[in-house]
Amino acid sequence: MIEREMKIEVPGAGTVSAIEMRPEGAKAMLVFAHGAGAGMRHAWMEAMARELAETRVVTLRYQFPYMERVPRGKPDRPAVAIAAVRAAVKAARDADPSLSLFAGGKSFGGRMTSTAAAEGELPGVRGIVFFGFPLHPPGQPGTKRAEHLARVTVPMLFLQGTRDELADLKLLRPICKGLEERATLHVVEGADHSFKLLKKSGKTDAQAKRELAETVAEWMRGYA
Numbered sequence: 001m002i003e004r005e006m007k008i009e010v011p012g013a014g015t016v017s018a019i020e021m022r023p024e025g026a027k028a029m030l031v032f033a034h035g036a037g038a039g040m041r042h043a044w045m046e047a048m049a050r051e052l053a054e055t056r057v058v059t060l061r062y063q064f065p066y067m068e069r070v071p072r073g074k075p076d077r078p079a080v081a082i083a084a085v086r087a088a089v090k091a092a093r094d095a096d097p098s099l100s101l102f103a104g105g106k107s108f109g110g111r112m113t114s115t116a117a118a119e120g121e122l123p124g125v126r127g128i129v130f131f132g133f134p135l136h137p138p139g140q141p142g143t144k145r146a147e148h149l150a151r152v153t154v155p156m157l158f159l160q161g162t163r164d165e166l167a168d169l170k171l172l173r174p175i176c177k178g179l180e181e182r183a184t185l186h187v188v189e190g191a192d193h194s195f196k197l198l199k200k201s202g203k204t205d206a207q208a209k210r211e212l213a214e215t216v217a218e219w220m221r222g223y224a
Contacts, residue, residue, distance in 0.1 A: 135171060161191025
């Protein structure tokens with residue numbers, strides 16, 4: 001496996017860091033954005049990228065501009081985050097046009113990716129992957145954050161835990177149903193927003209990550 005660091009220029013927001021992890025024999029690439037509270041080097045992001053590599057999926061992890069600032073500030077405004085998503089997608093497409101291209105991310109990163117797609121096509125992207133779509137703040141059920149999904153034209157894969165406090169499945173299931181064939185919902189029983197499992201589940205967090213990676217790879221093959 002080859003791992004390389006790179007820089008991506010985000011118009012109007014400077015340069016951000018990125019890491020490409022490329023296994024042998026890969027057919028697809030995921031432009032993989034981090035969540036609001038942790039960057040691309042977070043242990044969960046690193047572990048998930050390695051699990052995806054085991055399924056022969058290349059990942060391009062990248063930082064949103066606010067993660068590059070010292071001290072780190074609040075998450076970027078949507079316009080800046082969208083610019084970062086578009087720049088990362090272009091960098092991935094330029095790096096290897098032969099790979100089937102997908103985009104998405106953890107929580108905030110996935111939502112910003114779909115927001116970018118809703119405001120205009122992400123050239124070359126065949127689908128969007130959400131590792132825990134943040135439908136609403138904890139303890140504040142609502143669906144406003146999902147309104148833009150109706151304008152996304154590519155297939156979407158929602159990976160959600162049954163204990164996710166940021167996505168009440170009673171609200172998310174009807175949203176996915178309303179998106180019809182564009183949406184696929186995969187539920188991880190007993191997982192929270194970070195896909196951590198209770199000990200009584202009989203499964204480990206590592207097994208949950210493996211399940212996520214295998215689900216993503218299988219879904220991608222359907223759109224490759």
